[in-house]
Amino acid sequence: MTIENHLVDALRYSVDLAGKEQKIITNKEGKEFYDSQQFTLRELEPIKYANHLEVSSLTAVLSYISANVDxxxxNKIVLHVESPTSVKLFTELNVDRKRELLLVAKPLLPTFNYGRWYDSEQFNISLQASFIKxxxxxxxxxxxxxxxxDNSSDLIDDGVSQTTKIQNGVASLGNAKAPNPVTLKPYRTFLEVDQPDSQFIYRLNKEGESALFEADGGKWRSEAIQNVAKFLNDNLSAVQEELDFIVLA
Known part of the structure; x- marks a missing residue:
C-alpha cells in the first residue's frame, strides 16, 4: 500500500470520527443531553429515582407514611390497589411527567390450589391452614x-351431586351426599381486612380425592379490592390529617 493510500484512509477515518462526535444539546428548559449515537439523545443529569421498598402488610404501608422518613x-401521593394482593405507593407526577414508585405491599398468604386433587389428609390440613373457620x-x-x-361403584355421580360411602362409626358405613356448593372464606387478601366469602364446587374422584373449584366468577376480587381501599382511606385520614392522598381501586 502506498503512502497516498494511507493518507486517504486516515482522512476517511477522521471524517468518520467527526460525524460520530458526541455533541452537547440544551433544550428550552435548560436540560442538557448528549448524542450518544447519532440522533440518540441521552440526558446528562436525569432525575434520580430510589429503589422501592417491599412490605407484606397494610400496617407497614401506614407506618411508612406516618413516619414520613422520605x-x-x-407532595400528593397515590395509593394504587392493583389487586387483592398488591398495593403500590407513587408520588405525584414530576417535571418529566413520571411518577416515582416508593413502596410495594404484597401479603404473605397460604397457598391452596383450586382444581387440584388432594387426598383426605392433605385436603383437611389445607382447609384448616388456608380457610377461615x-x-x-x-x-x-x-x-x-x-x-x-373401595371401588368405583362406591361413588354415585349425576354430574351435579355426588353420593358416596362414609364411615359413621367404628364399624358402620352409610351413604351420604357430598356438600355442594359450599361457602368458604379463604385467605386471599391482606390480613388486616375482611376475607370475602365465595361459593365453591366440591368434587370427589374415584380414588376418594377431593378438590374445590371456584364458582363466583371472580366477584370476590372486586370485594377484596374495595375492602383494602376502605381500610387505607379510613386509616390514612387518622394517621395524617394534612396528608394529600388519593386511593385508586
Missing part, C-alpha cells in the same frame, strides 16, 4: 375425613 407528605369449612373437613371408597 418526606413524602410534602366457618360452618361449611368444618362440614367439609368432617365429610372428607369419613369418605370410604
Amino acid at each position: 418526606e413524602i407528605t410534602k 366457618a360452618e361449611d369449612r368444618d362440614l367439609l373437613i368432617k365429610f372428607s375425613s369419613a369418605i370410604r371408597i
Whole structure:
C-alpha cells in the first residue's frame, strides 16, 4: 500500500470520527443531553429515582407514611390497589411527567390450589391452614375425613351431586351426599381486612380425592379490592390529617 493510500484512509477515518462526535444539546428548559449515537439523545443529569421498598402488610404501608422518613407528605401521593394482593405507593407526577414508585405491599398468604386433587389428609390440613373457620369449612373437613371408597361403584355421580360411602362409626358405613356448593372464606387478601366469602364446587374422584373449584366468577376480587381501599382511606385520614392522598381501586 502506498503512502497516498494511507493518507486517504486516515482522512476517511477522521471524517468518520467527526460525524460520530458526541455533541452537547440544551433544550428550552435548560436540560442538557448528549448524542450518544447519532440522533440518540441521552440526558446528562436525569432525575434520580430510589429503589422501592417491599412490605407484606397494610400496617407497614401506614407506618411508612406516618413516619414520613422520605418526606413524602410534602407532595400528593397515590395509593394504587392493583389487586387483592398488591398495593403500590407513587408520588405525584414530576417535571418529566413520571411518577416515582416508593413502596410495594404484597401479603404473605397460604397457598391452596383450586382444581387440584388432594387426598383426605392433605385436603383437611389445607382447609384448616388456608380457610377461615366457618360452618361449611368444618362440614367439609368432617365429610372428607369419613369418605370410604373401595371401588368405583362406591361413588354415585349425576354430574351435579355426588353420593358416596362414609364411615359413621367404628364399624358402620352409610351413604351420604357430598356438600355442594359450599361457602368458604379463604385467605386471599391482606390480613388486616375482611376475607370475602365465595361459593365453591366440591368434587370427589374415584380414588376418594377431593378438590374445590371456584364458582363466583371472580366477584370476590372486586370485594377484596374495595375492602383494602376502605381500610387505607379510613386509616390514612387518622394517621395524617394534612396528608394529600388519593386511593385508586
